Amino acid sequence: MRIFLTLAAFFFAAPAMAEHHEAAPVTPVTIVIHGGAGALAPGRYSPEEEAAFRAKLNEALDAGYAVLESGGAALDAVEAAIVLMEDAPMFNAGKGAVFTRKGKNELDSSIMDGATLNAGAVAGVTRVKNPIKLARAVMEKSDHVMFARDGAEKFARENGLELVKPSYFKTEHRWKAYKRALKAEKENQKDAALFHDFKYGTVGAVALDAEGNLAAGTSTGGMMMKRYGRVGDTPIIGAGTFADNKSCAVSSTGWGEYFIRLTIARDICAQVEYQGKTVEEAADDVIHHRLQDMGADGGVIVLAPDGSYAMTFNSKGMFRGVKNAEEQIIAIYGEEE
Amino acid sequence: MRIFLTLAAFFFAAPAMAEHHEAAPVTPVTIVIHGGAGALAPGRYSPEEEAAFRAKLNEALDAGYAVLESGGAALDAVEAAIVLMEDAPMFNAGKGAVFTRKGKNELDSSIMDGATLNAGAVAGVTRVKNPIKLARAVMEKSDHVMFARDGAEKFARENGLELVKPSYFKTEHRWKAYKRALKAEKENQKDAALFHDFKYGTVGAVALDAEGNLAAGTSTGGMMMKRYGRVGDTPIIGAGTFADNKSCAVSSTGWGEYFIRLTIARDICAQVEYQGKTVEEAADDVIHHRLQDMGADGGVIVLAPDGSYAMTFNSKGMFRGVKNAEEQIIAIYGEEE
Numbered sequence A, B: 001m002r003i004f005l006t007l008a009a010f011f012f013a014a015p016a017m018a019e020h021h022e023a024a025p026v027t028p029v030t031i032v033i034h035g036g037a038g039a040l041a042p043g044r045y046s047p048e049e050e051a052a053f054r055a056k057l058n059e060a061l062d063a064g065y066a067v068l069e070s071g072g073a074a075l076d077a078v079e080a081a082i083v084l085m086e087d088a089p090m091f092n093a094g095k096g097a098v099f100t101r102k103g104k105n106e107l108d109s110s111i112m113d114g115a116t117l118n119a120g121a122v123a124g125v126t127r128v129k130n131p132i133k134l135a136r137a138v139m140e141k142s143d144h145v146m147f148a149r150d151g152a153e154k155f156a157r158e159n160g161l162e163l164v165k166p167s168y169f170k171t172e173h174r175w176k177a178y179k180r181a182l183k184a185e186k187e188n189q190k191d192a193a194l195f196h197d198f199k200y201g202t203v204g205a206v207a208l209d210a211e212g213n214l215a216a217g218t219s220t221g222g223m224m225m226k227r228y229g230r231v232g233d234t235p236i237i238g239a240g241t242f243a244d245n246k247s248c249a250v251s252s253t254g255w256g257e258y259f260i261r262l263t264i265a266r267d268i269c270a271q272v273e274y275q276g277k278t279v280e281e282a283a284d285d286v287i288h289h290r291l292q293d294m295g296a297d298g299g300v301i302v303l304a305p306d307g308s309y310a311m312t313f314n315s316k317g318m319f320r321g322v323k324n325a326e327e328q329i330i331a332i333y334g335e336e337e
Helices: A002-012 A013-021 A047-071 A073-087 A131-141 A149-158 A173-184 A193-198 A256-261 A264-275 A279-293 B001-012 B014-021 B045-067 B074-087 B130-143 B148-156 B172-186 B192-199 B256-261 B264-276 B279-294
Strands: A030-038 A105-114 A119-125 A146-148 A202-207 A214-218 A239-243 A249-254 A298-303 A311-312 A317-323 A327-334 B030-037 B109-111 B119-125 B147-148 B203-208 B214-221 B241-243 B247-256 B299-303 B309-313 B319-323 B328-333
Touching: A002 A311, A030 A073, A030 A249, A030 A298, A030 A311, A047 A202, A047 A317, A047 A327, A073 A131, A073 A202, A073 A214, A105 A149, A105 A239, A105 A311, A119 A131, A119 A149, A119 B119, A131 A214, A131 B319, A146 A149, A146 A256, A146 A264, A149 B148, A173 A327, A173 B119, A193 A298, A193 B147, A202 A249, A214 A239, A214 A249, A239 B203, A249 A256, A249 A264, A256 A264, A264 A298, A264 B264, A279 A298, A279 B030, A298 B328, A311 A317, B001 B172, B030 B045, B030 B074, B030 B247, B030 B299, B030 B309, B045 B074, B045 B203, B045 B279, B045 B328, B074 B130, B074 B203, B109 B130, B109 B241, B109 B279, B119 B130, B119 B148, B130 B214, B147 B148, B147 B172, B192 B256, B203 B319, B214 B241, B214 B247, B241 B264, B256 B264, B264 B299, B279 B299, B279 B309, B309 B319
Parallel strands: A119 A146, B119 B147
Antiparallel strands: A030 A202, A030 A317, A105 A119, A105 A214, A202 A214, A239 A249, A249 A298, A298 A311, A317 A327, B030 B203, B030 B319, B109 B119, B109 B214, B203 B214, B241 B247, B247 B299, B299 B309, B319 B328
16 A cells, blocks of 8 residues: 555656656656665664664665666666675675584575566575675576585686685674574574574565666575585575566565475466465565465565566565655564565 | 367267267376476487387376276376386486485475366475375475475375485486586587587476366476586476366476576466466467577476376477377377377
């Protein structure tokens, strides 16, 4: 409803904005981002921590929106926003990723172009500073969609991606959480809350550019304490990321295994494509019914070719934000917008 | 049309089969298999080779159908049929897999249960005799859906999967093809036909059991000369494999990158679920329009909860077969059924 009013305001307000109208882009350029869904309730973070989260989300929105406002491509906006969040230590992506059971940081990412359905994805890289850039390089510089682990690293080296020492990704905060989890495991504690919470923290963005093209991207350190080269939903096209100009663009965050089994990103766009649902209706069905009914949680950001969007989650909160010509919203907890 | 007539024959014939009727299963138990799609035209194989392919496809159908006929689960039928094809050196899965650019065999597989949406997948394993069994172990013995490469191997060792030396998978036929491809690459030949053809040979099965449950599974050696830990569509839930009792079960074979970008398996089931299409109509749209329009090729087998099925491809041929109470069909080339 809120979205409808926002759009209505946009159109009805047009005559009063006549002096800006000629310069306005053909499509309502928009970027929507998330920084992970999880057990986020007021009080979880100190005011300083919360302010830092909000500032970084605003920075990522601004970076992505600047690309769109200057006529840049949705893919570039998505990449710009995600790079900022990968570089920020507070999100579970790039620097600040959670640790695997062996005490390593293994990163996954994917990106998709709604105009061409081109896509790129990487799973389990350990030395690439910005996995979203590697996913894009896979999309643009190879004939393939997805590379994994040592192979993906080799492709990164051969294609000039910026490499860092594995220790670059380490933060004291995540290391302590890992040590606590190891201790809990050794003591055979079933500290579900501890593990559960660290399934989240993925970052993502969806964008609509002036040409009317959609794009989506997602990046993560995955699930804390993961083993066996576990691949979550983030690098899976149709689960963590999907974009098609015909329907919508989606980036997911949450309990990855359920997002894969439900092909969450594709299902939302399929409901838009085949049932004529709005992105909000489709996201509601998938998150509040299908995902909820399986006892899992998480969230999605979804953007349609007309600029309407949804930021939908069934966890307590989701770091999220949206920026278009009419509004710039940042929120963390439920019902905050 | 043929499917409709087959089903009609099944129902109209019921009175004449009254003495069998009580013992008949509640649902029309059915298994459909494929052994890969590609440039298969009559004359491609010697009569002896062709007979061997047909015999093995029949053997796989019989193995899967025997499970269903005795009241076994669709998942068990899918696994039984695929294990037989993995063990057969003529298919590009398990023994007889194609070689990577480094001269290795790296195997991918996935399986999905339409009743629960449980799923398991592995990418890039090199020592597990039957990757479909490992995919099932991931589904049943871990909290995860997908493991990759060295991690997946470790999980296999810890869970008692049968391991073999990497040389077990080698066949002289595939090794010679690999050597020719290496030579062509060195001489900078653009022998597209050679490479193109070896994108195929994946095996898969979909089954419907007496309880009305669907399952799907797929297994492959991937694309010949693949590099960088390339992951194709086979282990991607929604691309290579999908099963949901609400709509259909699908196993794919073909140019994997396009199957990922189009989320082929999920899209077929989404059209069934949201547009009320038959599996044949949905498969036609996805293979003959969406895939075709992108200039790619391959095929799918699709099975619905009512026993109707499709074996649809836009390549010259597809190794395929179906068995139910009414028929046992094996085919390789176009329009053969």
